[in-house]
Amino acid sequence: AQRVTQPEKLLSVFKGAPVELKCNYSYSGSPELFWYVQYSRQRLQLLLRHISRESIKGFTADLNKGETSFHLKKPFAQEEDSAMYYCALIWGNTDKLIFGTGTRLQVFP
Amino acid sequence: EPEVTQTPSHQVTQMGQEVILRCVPISNHLYFYWYRQILGQKVEFLVSFYNNEISEKSEIFDDQFSVERPDGSNFTLKIRSTKLEDSAMYFCASVLIVTGELFFGEGSRLTVL
Numbered sequence: 001a002q003r004v005t006q007p008e009k010l011l012s013v014f015k016g017a018p019v020e021l022k023c024n025y026s027y028s029g030s031p032e033l034f035w036y037v038q039y040s041r042q043r044l045q046l047l048l049r050h051i052s053r054e055s056i057k058g059f060t061a062d063l064n065k066g067e068t069s070f071h072l073k074k075p076f077a078q079e080e081d082s083a084m085y086y087c088a089l090i091w092g093n094t095d096k097l098i099f100g101t102g103t104r105l106q107v108f109p
Numbered sequence: 110e111p112e113v114t115q116t117p118s119h120q121v122t123q124m125g126q127e128v129i130l131r132c133v134p135i136s137n138h139l140y141f142y143w144y145r146q147i148l149g150q151k152v153e154f155l156v157s158f159y160n161n162e163i164s165e166k167s168e169i170f171d172d173q174f175s176v177e178r179p180d181g182s183n184f185t186l187k188i189r190s191t192k193l194e195d196s197a198m199y200f201c202a203s204v205l206i207v208t209g210e211l212f213f214g215e216g217s218r219l220t221v222l
Contacts, residue, residue, distance in 0.1 A: 032209050043113075044152070044200065044213040086152060090209040095140055096165050097209055101151040 002027045004089050004100035012106040013077050021072040021103045023061075023087030031091040033063055033070040036099070038084040047072075047085070057081070077107045111135045115201050115214035123222055125190050130217045132184045132201030140164070141184045142202040142211060143176065152200065158184065191221045 003026045013019055025031060035047040048056045050063040050070060061072045070087060087100040114133045122128050134141050143155040156176055157164040163176065175187045184203075188195055198218050202211040 034209050043215045046210045049209060088209070090207070094165060095157050095159065095207040096142070096154045096167075097211055098154055099144075099152040 002031070002089060002091055002098060004087050004098055006085075006087055006100035006103050008103045009101070010104045010106065012108065014108050015079055016076050019072075019074045019077045019081070019105065019107075021085050021087075021105065023070045023072065023100060025068050025070065025087075025089050027068075027089065027091050029091055030065075031089045033061070034088045034090070034097070035059070035061055035070075035072050036086040036088055038086070040083070044086070077105075079107045079109055081105060082107045113201055113203055113212050113214035115199075115217050117217055118215070119218040119220070121220045121222065122191055124193055128188045128191055128195075128219060130186045130188075130199050130201075130219070132186070132203075132214055133182050134184055134201065134203030135205075135212055136182070138203035138205050138212070140204045140207060141176075141178070142204075143186045144200040144202065144213075145169070145197040146200065146216075147194075147197045155186075155199075188219075191219075193221050195219060196221045 005024045033050040037047040038044045059074045063070050084102050086102045088097050090097045116131045141158040144152050146152045154167050156166040156170045173189045177185050198216045200216045201214040
């Protein structure tokens with residue numbers, strides 16, 4: 001079955017430190033991978049998707065098919081990056097998006 | 110900017126009662142979803158709805174659950190006889206075409222006592 005794994009429930013860093021939120025997936029085909037973010041008291045929203053290869057708010061994520069990973073990175077964390085981050089996957093001809101368990105990022109001043 | 114809206118924001122109910130959670134998707138969207146998140150757990154897919162019928166559903170979405178699009182704007186999730194374990198945040202989402210970018214509502218918190 002398709003699965004998205006985020007091994008860290010909580011990641012705490014200081015402002016200016018690099019951040020890497022890990023995501024691994026299990027799917028034998030070619031999935032589409034996404035990162036969603038939920039800031040405090042806000043709705044879940046798309047942060048970035050692998051096919052667009054863009055950087056949003058300084059975050060990037062590279063799909064590594066060999067390692068089946070899609071880690072989210074930012075070289076210098078900001079306090080406003082504190083939020084819940086969810087890795088998500090959609091595959092084949094399905095229309096459902098499945099989520100990982102989420103990682104709470106805390107950025108301290 | 111158009112948004113998905115959900116009502117109520119919080120509902121408390123007794124076990125065994127029926128609950129209807131309402132969603133107004135973004136007006137031109139064609140695919141509609143319900144997800145739930147039990148406290149401290151992941152966001153779980155419940156059901157997707159397209160062209161006035163269920164497109165996919167998860168094993169969680171058993172006979173106690175139903176969805177309906179009674180008019181051109183609302184999309185509802187009904188739980189016929191709530192159980193304690195139905196306590197969760199329920200999220201509605203919609204999208205024009207299946208791209209993986211779902212637009213979520215703020216959620217409805219259901220507490221079953």
